[in-house]
Amino acid sequence: MKRLHIIFVGSLFFGMLSCGSKNEAEITSDKSVLERAEIPYLKGESRQIFEPKPSEDFDENKWFTNDHCFVVDKDGMLHWFGINNPFPPKGKELYRYHPYLGHLTSDSATENWRREPFAINEIEGTEYIGAPFVIWHEETERWAMVVEQWREKRQLEVYWSDDLVDWENNKQAILPNKLWVGTRDPHIMKGNDGKYWIHVVATGNKGAKQSQVLRIRTKDFITFEDPETILGINDNNWATLIESPFLIERNGLYYLFFTYAHRRYAETIVVVSEDPDYFDYEKNTLTTLFGHAAEIVSYKGKEYITSCGPEDAQYLNNHGVTMAELGWLRQPEKPKESKITQKNN
Numbered sequence: 001m002k003r004l005h006i007i008f009v010g011s012l013f014f015g016m017l018s019c020g021s022k023n024e025a026e027i028t029s030d031k032s033v034l035e036r037a038e039i040p041y042l043k044g045e046s047r048q049i050f051e052p053k054p055s056e057d058f059d060e061n062k063w064f065t066n067d068h069c070f071v072v073d074k075d076g077m078l079h080w081f082g083i084n085n086p087f088p089p090k091g092k093e094l095y096r097y098h099p100y101l102g103h104l105t106s107d108s109a110t111e112n113w114r115r116e117p118f119a120i121n122e123i124e125g126t127e128y129i130g131a132p133f134v135i136w137h138e139e140t141e142r143w144a145m146v147v148e149q150w151r152e153k154r155q156l157e158v159y160w161s162d163d164l165v166d167w168e169n170n171k172q173a174i175l176p177n178k179l180w181v182g183t184r185d186p187h188i189m190k191g192n193d194g195k196y197w198i199h200v201v202a203t204g205n206k207g208a209k210q211s212q213v214l215r216i217r218t219k220d221f222i223t224f225e226d227p228e229t230i231l232g233i234n235d236n237n238w239a240t241l242i243e244s245p246f247l248i249e250r251n252g253l254y255y256l257f258f259t260y261a262h263r264r265y266a267e268t269i270v271v272v273s274e275d276p277d278y279f280d281y282e283k284n285t286l287t288t289l290f291g292h293a294a295e296i297v298s299y300k301g302k303e304y305i306t307s308c309g310p311e312d313a314q315y316l317n318n319h320g321v322t323m324a325e326l327g328w329l330r331q332p333e334k335p336k337e338s339k340i341t342q343k344n345n
Contacts, residue, residue, distance in 0.1 A: 037253055037272040038328040039287050046290065046307055046324035050104060050113040052084060061086035064310035064319035065102070067131030067185055067244055070297040071143070071164070078299050079164055080104045081119055081132045081145070082321070087310065092127075094310060099123040101132060101147070103164075109299045110323055119145075119167055120159070126150050131244070131293075133186040134164070135196065137221065144221045146174070146186040146198055154181050156200070158221045175216065175224050180204045183214070185244045185293070192276070195219055199245045201258070205229045209237040213245045213258060213279070231256060231271065231279040242269075244293040247276070250328070254279075259292050265312050266292045296326060 053063040068082025084102025088094055101120040106113045120129045130148025137144045145159040145167065155173035183202040191197040198216040205212055205227050213231040218224045235241055241262035248255050254276045260267045268289040271279045291307035298304075305326040310319055 033253065033272055033274055033284055034286060035331060035334075037255075037286050038250065038330050040255065040257075040270055040289065040305075041287070041327050041329055042289065042291075042305065043325040043327040046305075046322040047110070048318060048320040049106075049110055049306075049323045050080075050320055052318060052320040053086075054084075054102075054115055059086060061089070062319075063087070065308045065321050066310060067293045068102075068306070068308060068321060069133045069187075069295055070299075071134045071136070072299065073164060076107075078106050078109060078297070079134075080106075080113070080321070081134055082308070083129075083131060084118075096128065096150070098128045098130060098150075099125075101129045109297065109302070109304050116165070119165075120147075130154075131185045133188045133198075135188045135190075137196075138190075139220065144188075144196075146188060146221070148184045148186075154184070155179075156183060156186065174198075175227065178226060179214075180240075182239065187244075187246045189247060191217070193217070195225075196221070197247075198224075199230070199247055200227075201240045201242055201245060202227070203238070203240045208232055210234050211236065211240045211242045213242070213256065215277075228277065230277055231258075231281060233281050244295075246294060246296055248296060249276070255286070257289075257294055257296070259294065261292060265309065266290055266307060268292070268294045 052065045063086050066083035068080060071079050073079060082102050083098060085098055085100050088097035099122045100118045103116040103119040104113045105116055122129050126149060128150035132145050132147040134143055134145045143161045143164055146156055147159060149155055149157045155176060157169050157171065157173060159167040159169040161167045180202045183200050185201050187199040189197050195217040200214050202212050202214050203209060205214055206229060211233040212229050214227040215230050216224050216227050243259045243261045246257040254273050256271045256279045257268055260269050268291040270286045271281055272284050272286045273279045292309040295306045303326045304323050306321050306323045308321045
């Protein structure tokens with residue numbers, strides 16, 4: 001009898017556990033992706049981390065920063081690569097005169113930034129180097145950089161380096177016949193298919209005239225698959241009005257950050273999805289953040305988000321890179337109505 005009692009109690013206990021797990025799964029499945037998502041936010045103030053001008057006596061011009069990226073080297077040092085130029089002299093245009101790609105290093109994300117020689121210097125060449133993104137290519141054990149160049153026309157190219165200092169490339173365009181001429185602002189991550197995913201902004205993919213974020217897959221940064229549209233906004237029919245995509249995975253959901261720069265200059269939109277191949281702007285826009293060309297970097301146990309850009313001129317805006325710690329807000333559980341309450345209603 002005692003043995004039967006133990007069996008009964010044990011069965012009841014595990015039955016309750018099973019029922020609880022089932023209910024929890026049902027609650028989770030009942031929630032929309034917007035309800036399950038964590039909401040990113042800026043913790044505290046976004047403060048400038050370094051001056052845009054290389055040094056006070058470098059020249060007579062005012063300088064600015066724009067799209068950029070971060071990478072941690074094998075010794076744990078944080079590197080910044082980005083658009084870093086003087087405002088153009090007379091006769092030159094702001095978004096055509098981009099001769100320098102800046103390079104700085106630090107052992108602390110928010111301070112102690114040290115100037116390194118320019119990663120790329122086109123002052124006597126094309127006078128243009130655009131938004132970069134650097135990633136470690138595991139298969140060849142080298143650093144790969146995808147960046148926009150302007151030769152006969154604007155195009156994306158790949159540069160390689162062994163040490164993050166000396167860079168070389170073969171001037172070959174990525175998918176020159178399949179990408180809109182203004183395709184730009186790469187972000188790169190290793191995908192769940194083992195390939196490198198290059199995310200860029202563009203328009204016209206598959207004949208759709210809209211603001212788009214495209215994905216280009218590659219294994220070797222030599223051959224590239226056809227671009228796929230992972231986000232499209234039907235806001236115009238001639239260009240992309242969005243910039244600077246950045247995609248992260250967090251607790252099973254994917255968060256796509258991009259700047260709606262041609263609507264409001266410092267407006268970063270976040271769209272969430274369960275599927276990294278498709279982001280629904282109309283249904284799953286999660287939040288709006290302050291910032292232009294935001295990059296997200298994790299360093300020494302903290303996560304940060306940045307802003308930059310030559311526009312939005314204000315008295316205290318020195319056009320350098322600003323940084324704030326990035327927080328994630330878990331949404332509270334909604335109280336579930338009991339069956340008794342539902343019956344009474």
